[in-house]
Amino acid sequence: MIDSVSGPIPTVGRDGATREPGGGGPAPLLQVRGLSKRFGGVRALKGVDLDILAGEVHGLVGANGAGKSTLIRLLAGVYRPDAGSIVVDGEPVTIVDPQHASGIGLNFIHQELNLVPKFNAIENMTLGLPKASRLGLITWGPIRRQADEVARRLGADFPLDIPVEDLSVANQWLISIGRALIRKARLIAMDEPTASLSAEEAGRLFQIIRELGSDGIAILYVSHRLDEIMDLCDRVTVFKDGVRVLHADRAAMTKGGLVRAIVGSDVAPASWAGAPDQGSPVVLETRHLGRGSVVRDVSLQLHAGEVLGLAGLVGAGRSELARLIFGADRADTGTILLDGAPWRPAGPHDAFARGIGFIPEERRSQGLILQKDVSFNINLADLQPLRYAPAIPLISLSRAARRAKEIAQELQIKAPRVTTPVIELSGGNQQKVVIGKWLTRHPRVLILDEPSRGVDVGARAEIHRSIKELAAGGVGAIVISSEVEELPGLCDRVLVMVEGRVAGELTGREITKEAILQLSYAHGQGASTES
Amino acid sequence: MTTAQTSDSVQGGMAAGDRRRYAFAFVGRYGTLLGMVLMIAVFSIAAPDAFPTLSNATNILNQASLTAIIAGGLTVALIVGEMDLSIGYVASFSGVLVTGFMVDQGVPWPLAILTVLVIGASIGAVSGLVITKLRVNSVIATLGVGTVVVGINYAYAGGVPVASGVPKAFLDIALGRWVVGIPNNIIFMFVTLALVWVLINRTDLGQRIQAVGGNPEAARLSGIRVDRIKILALVVTGISSAITGILLASLIGSGTTSAADGYLLMSFAGCYLGSATLRDGEFHIVGTFIGVLIVAIGFNGLAILGAPTFWQYVFQGAILILAVGLSTVARRFSKA
Numbered sequence: 001m002i003d004s005v006s007g008p009i010p011t012v013g014r015d016g017a018t019r020e021p022g023g024g025g026p027a028p029l030l031q032v033r034g035l036s037k038r039f040g041g042v043r044a045l046k047g048v049d050l051d052i053l054a055g056e057v058h059g060l061v062g063a064n065g066a067g068k069s070t071l072i073r074l075l076a077g078v079y080r081p082d083a084g085s086i087v088v089d090g091e092p093v094t095i096v097d098p099q100h101a102s103g104i105g106l107n108f109i110h111q112e113l114n115l116v117p118k119f120n121a122i123e124n125m126t127l128g129l130p131k132a133s134r135l136g137l138i139t140w141g142p143i144r145r146q147a148d149e150v151a152r153r154l155g156a157d158f159p160l161d162i163p164v165e166d167l168s169v170a171n172q173w174l175i176s177i178g179r180a181l182i183r184k185a186r187l188i189a190m191d192e193p194t195a196s197l198s199a200e201e202a203g204r205l206f207q208i209i210r211e212l213g214s215d216g217i218a219i220l221y222v223s224h225r226l227d228e229i230m231d232l233c234d235r236v237t238v239f240k241d242g243v244r245v246l247h248a249d250r251a252a253m254t255k256g257g258l259v260r261a262i263v264g265s266d267v268a269p270a271s272w273a274g275a276p277d278q279g280s281p282v283v284l285e286t287r288h289l290g291r292g293s294v295v296r297d298v299s300l301q302l303h304a305g306e307v308l309g310l311a312g313l314v315g316a317g318r319s320e321l322a323r324l325i326f327g328a329d330r331a332d333t334g335t336i337l338l339d340g341a342p343w344r345p346a347g348p349h350d351a352f353a354r355g356i357g358f359i360p361e362e363r364r365s366q367g368l369i370l371q372k373d374v375s376f377n378i379n380l381a382d383l384q385p386l387r388y389a390p391a392i393p394l395i396s397l398s399r400a401a402r403r404a405k406e407i408a409q410e411l412q413i414k415a416p417r418v419t420t421p422v423i424e425l426s427g428g429n430q431q432k433v434v435i436g437k438w439l440t441r442h443p444r445v446l447i448l449d450e451p452s453r454g455v456d457v458g459a460r461a462e463i464h465r466s467i468k469e470l471a472a473g474g475v476g477a478i479v480i481s482s483e484v485e486e487l488p489g490l491c492d493r494v495l496v497m498v499e500g501r502v503a504g505e506l507t508g509r510e511i512t513k514e515a516i517l518q519l520s521y522a523h524g525q526g527a528s529t530e531s
Numbered sequence: 532m533t534t535a536q537t538s539d540s541v542q543g544g545m546a547a548g549d550r551r552r553y554a555f556a557f558v559g560r561y562g563t564l565l566g567m568v569l570m571i572a573v574f575s576i577a578a579p580d581a582f583p584t585l586s587n588a589t590n591i592l593n594q595a596s597l598t599a600i601i602a603g604g605l606t607v608a609l610i611v612g613e614m615d616l617s618i619g620y621v622a623s624f625s626g627v628l629v630t631g632f633m634v635d636q637g638v639p640w641p642l643a644i645l646t647v648l649v650i651g652a653s654i655g656a657v658s659g660l661v662i663t664k665l666r667v668n669s670v671i672a673t674l675g676v677g678t679v680v681v682g683i684n685y686a687y688a689g690g691v692p693v694a695s696g697v698p699k700a701f702l703d704i705a706l707g708r709w710v711v712g713i714p715n716n717i718i719f720m721f722v723t724l725a726l727v728w729v730l731i732n733r734t735d736l737g738q739r740i741q742a743v744g745g746n747p748e749a750a751r752l753s754g755i756r757v758d759r760i761k762i763l764a765l766v767v768t769g770i771s772s773a774i775t776g777i778l779l780a781s782l783i784g785s786g787t788t789s790a791a792d793g794y795l796l797m798s799f800a801g802c803y804l805g806s807a808t809l810r811d812g813e814f815h816i817v818g819t820f821i822g823v824l825i826v827a828i829g830f831n832g833l834a835i836l837g838a839p840t841f842w843q844y845v846f847q848g849a850i851l852i853l854a855v856g857l858s859t860v861a862r863r864f865s866k867a
Contacts, residue, residue: 326752328751328752347756348751348752348754349751349754349755349756351754352753352754353754358752360749360752365746365748365749366746366748366749366752367749367752368746368749369741369742369745369746369749369750370745370746371745371813372741372742372745376738376741376742379738380738380739380742380750380753380755381753381754383735383738383739384735386735387735393734393735393736394729394733394734395733395734395735395738397733437753
């Protein structure tokens with residue numbers, strides 16, 4: 001933190017060649033110089049530079065809180081910069097609002113997509129655009145033709161006239177891109193585009209991105225997934241603590257180099273800890289568990305002290321299975337056994353009372369009370385011990401703060417104080433708060449749904465370490481992840497789900513990215529989303 | 532690890548946009564307090580003999596007391612994220628019932644009070660059940676329940692005030708001054724508000740109420756029984772409505788069919804003003820007390836200045852709109 005406060009910005013590509021666009025090559029579409037932004041006491045951006053050329057795919061990476069989102073919001077006109085300039089086509093611009101940004105060709109697709117769920121694809125693509133009308137009624141003909149053309153360009157094979165909420169996330173992404181294309185976008189910034197996509201869908205998206213590039217549209221690709229960045233991007237920019245710390249051409253990009261730039265140090269790759277203790281008792285078992293067509297005939301055993309991975313493509317039924325176990329949904333068929341005894345969860349509170357913890361996929365909307373502070377959130381799941389005496393329903397705030405501090409220390413939660421609202425923390429630290437909430441309960445089973453989604457490399461390693469420590473303490477952990485890189489090294493055993501069924505099991509050293517992918521795709525094409 | 536991280540970057544110049552944001556946040560948090568001070572100043576200058584006196588201050592607190600009690604209960608419902616529009620009707624019904632029980636049924640006054648408190652709690656529970664089990668929006672649910680309560684009120688008393696024969700012991704509750712010269716209602720107000728404050732901030736139920744209000748889904752996935760918490764919150768609101776109704780009956784010496792209906796708007800104004808006080812649009816008990824006080828000062832000042840009745844309605848409507856507006860703005864700026 002200290003060393004990066006000011007000073008010259010190291011921007012040289014590691015091949016030594018400072019690539020100065022404009023000096024001979026094509027003039028950059030977008031030139032950002034010395035952009036700074038401060039929020040209260042936090043300097044989110046400290047004078048960053050960025051050039052984006054027409055038709056390039058430009059990767060932007062950095063830990064949570066490094067300033068990526070701030071840059072994007074400045075470009076989108078959501079915030080105004082405190083200092084620095086934004087130049088589009090050689091013209092300095094002051095972007096006043098998102099409408100204006102879109103008018104000069106800058107379009108933004110955020111992780112949460114901002115589509116109107118009840119509107120169809122056409123309505124969503126043309127949302128907010130002036131529409132031709134006759135006698136006050138919109139004439140949909142020309143609009144429809146325009147949308148059809150964009151859909152064809154994107155290879156969209158879904159109906160354009162059904163509500164987008166009935167479409168897969170991948171198709172919603174296509175609609176969001178379509179929305180940018182209809183606005184004649186020259187730069188499309190994409191925030192974690194593959195976070196909710198299966199590998200197959202992501203592949204399709206990459207192809208579209210490359211085609212857009214050859215049409216001269218620049219892509220600013222923001223992602224934590226370095227493999228994708230390496231694969232896709234022509235150039236990459238790394239932010240750390242509001243400063244540009246690396247700027248590299250494709251030739252100069254290495255994964256290790258990116259990680260070093262992001263973290264500021266090397267992160268040792270996680271390695272498999274050792275043989276899972278299959279002799280330990282089974283804490284949780286499901287027999288032929290099923291619900292509709294999303295979870296079918298799932299039988300699994302979870303041992304105490306084991307980290308069990310659930311792999312599979314998006315829509316394979318992993319989260320749905322977790323919800324059945326946690327009692328958030330009810331199973332149609334099959335049984336759950338807890339410590340060998342049949343159990344039918346009456347709801348999350350029942351699962352909770354029996355020592356099953358659940359860390360949901362959407363931490364902000366499902367895991368946290370954002371306005372409340374760290375201590376409030378951590379203590380929420382287990383308030384009883386905070387009482388002055390068991391029979392008196394008064395709780396001690398100092399006891400709450402003490403426990404929150406212990407857990408914050410244990411999980412290395414970086415927050416100024418335990419009275420800081422969690423909304424002010426970075427994604428990784430928010431996730432640690434959610435995990436910390438369950439540490440107070442000493443659960444026997446902990447289900448983690450996408451525990452490191454949208455979390456930077458360093459925080460991910462710390463989260464993984466916490467999961468392993470929990471398991472070492474006797475907790476049976478179930479980890480759901482859509483990132484195949486995440487499970488090897490973390491899990492003792494992995495079940496791969498396809499179309500609601502368990503398609504295969506991998507143990508110990510068998511758990512590799514390739515093996516997981518192979519099993520995921522072993523059962524034909526239709527394995528992904530359409531439900 | 533937890534302390535040293537971010538302190539190094541706090542100091543330094545402040546950008547123009549931030550300054551404006553801080554200005555807004557300041558107005559949001561302290562604007563209502565400034566408004567209160569301003570009102571006191573204006574009324575003190577306009578009526579130097581009548582307004583800024585100790586006896587008038589006591590008078591204002593006394594006038595605020597019943598509103599504050601019902602608003603304290605309403606705050607709990609608002610914190611848990613639900614509206615309760617039945618509070619005024621429940622309070623009126625409670626006044627009619629408590630006097631009716633004593634006068635017509637000959638129930639001893641302590642038992643009458645206890646019974647009415649239980650009935651108030653039950654009405655809250657019914658509203659809570661309708662909201663959580665039938666999934667009816669709380670505005671509609673409590674409007675419906677409140678209207679049914681009005682109906683039962685008429686069925687019970689026929690719309691005629693229960694006036695004569697109220698025991699003196701009961702009248703003494705609100706009219707008495709058990710603690711040196713302070714009207715009892717003021718004591719009841721502070722006791723009730725203190726209890727609700729402790730409930731919200733220092734009990735596990737209160738933590739759960741805040742969690743459910745903050746994010747029901749996260750609360751549910753943290754093992755909290757959201758429906759149960761919501762019902763309990765509305766039970767608290769029902770009890771506080773009953774307390775206000777009982778104290779009003781004791782104060783005016785009769786149970787009148789719609790005597791307490793007007794507390795609905797005043798307590799909403801108080802709660803929303805309070806949510807924009809000291810916090811960014813978050814409902815809290817201290818704020819509610821200040822909000823109710825502002826409303827009471829306004830009424831008192833207008834009455835002292837001899838403003839015609841219609842002004843009181845204009846004031847009441849305007850302050851309600853202002854309160855909700857301020858609260859919404861405060862919330863927006865806290866997020867920006």
